[in-house]
Amino acid sequence: MTKIKNLEQLSIQMRRDIVRMVHKVQSGHPGGSLGTVEFFASLFQEVMDYNPKHFTMDGNNEDLFFLSNGHISPVYYSILARSGYFPVEELNTFRLLNSRLQGHPTTHEGLPGIRIASGSLGQGLSVAIGAALAKKMNSDSHLVYTLSGDGELQEGQNWEAILYAAGNKVDNLIATIDYNHKQIDGDLDEVLPMGDLKAKFTAFGWDVIEVTKGNDIASVLEGLTQAKVKTGKGKPVCIIMHTQMGNGIDFMMGTHAWHGKAPSDEQLEAALAQNPETLNDY
């Protein structure tokens, strides 16, 4: 129970990080960031094996993570900092000139923890497959994790990658889909219906796990644990993770309006009041 309690405390702090970062520069993407806090906290604190103090681009003999929907950089930067990749104070530089914390994640400025640029959607899964293939060639038994948005699956490259990974038994890969049913222009089903995602992945030859409570630490941990068990059995593994965009801040929840919008001073205050400081603010 302590484990879950600690991750919940971390999640609250990450929400504070996210809204403070976005508020300061009045730009960025809080909605999807807030919706995946519990996933990032669980993955980086409990599931992945990695070495944040000695970051190498090759990442040999450690688990790797690739963020495909790069616009949720606030949550990514928060967990990377809180996991020891770089000082938490650096979150203060989000989206500022000369910062390593670019609007969308990049290797270009040398931020530890980032191994690929993302932002132009639909590319992360392909990169992750390449890294997973390299691990197999290097006899490295560690796993490769990715997160993609649900709307992002409208990009055709994903389906090339999904087809390839199954056809070539890339079974050291766990791809999570942030299924919040929202995209910039509105509900997924209004913009371009995705149909039955689970059936689609299954039909393509993936092992699929559904996490119906993607903002509940225990459920996310259970899903990730199950997914790990399914690796190494000849199929890539997909987690369809149902989340709530804007989770943890009442006026941001259940709407796509906060996809890429920053809170005002008053809204920030309200958001922080709902998420009292647990670890130290940066």
Add this chain to the structure above:
Amino acid sequence: MKTYTYTEKKDTRSGFGDALTQLGKTNENVVALTADLTGSLKMGDFKKNHPERFFQMGIAEANMMGVAAGLTIGGKIPFTGTFANFSTARVYDQIRQAIAYSGKNVKICASHAGLTLGEDGATHQTLEDIGMMKMLPGMVVINPCDYNQTKAATLAIAEYKGPVYLRFGRPKIPVFTPANQKFEIGKAVTFQEGKDVTIVATGHMVWEALEAAKTLDKEGISAEVINIHTIKPLDVPAILKSVQKTGCIVTCEEHNKLGGLGESIARELATTSPTPQEFVAVNDTFGESGTPEQLMQKYNIKDTDIVIAVKEVLKRK
């Protein structure tokens, strides 16, 4: 003047394929990917010798570029192989974000570039690829001139760390450079010394330039022929040195005149040493079906067109 002759004609893509076979034996980090064009790219031997290092991606170029970027993260040196159009325009954003901006050590190897793939027509005849690729920060752009130079270039880029676009072609053309030559990325090669005009050429156009120089010599015009195999980074000192001597320049490429080698050179000359220049290149149009020879004639990129351009530029000296 030096005379260039040849005993055989070979396709530059075979230079790539043979070098890849060699790299398979000498560099265990080299891996190869193709999007259903193993034979066209001459990657069959590599596939046969190293099936564990060969990735058949299917007809899915976007995924191929992303997977190649990912393979570098485990220390591999991926060589992607497909046609030039599908190596660039089709996957420009994948290359831009996952390879160029991310600084990945991917070698994008592109066959069937330009008009001379012939009968397949304009859908496959990219004349825009050099422009697109040279605009990407950090991308090295190489267009070798014959089988031997393509082979040497392929070996050289495996030793270079960073993204590279290697452009070559389909037709069998004269092999006139030495076997087992050393290839220096970014270093121009002077094939012919001359004093009246500088002819700079890349890719298949180098042989045309040498043929043009022969014709010009008979008419008493001394042409310096420089092979720019690396369009980016451009060997500016070599070009400046030559035009300081000759006072005019003709640039030759199997590419749209917009965005290619000629424009790169014009920009350099305009800022340091304004020089009369003529462009032998495709005049902002798409290609069409035909034999390579017919197409080069119709689109005015033959040796005879270089001769005409030289005479034009000499008038402006």
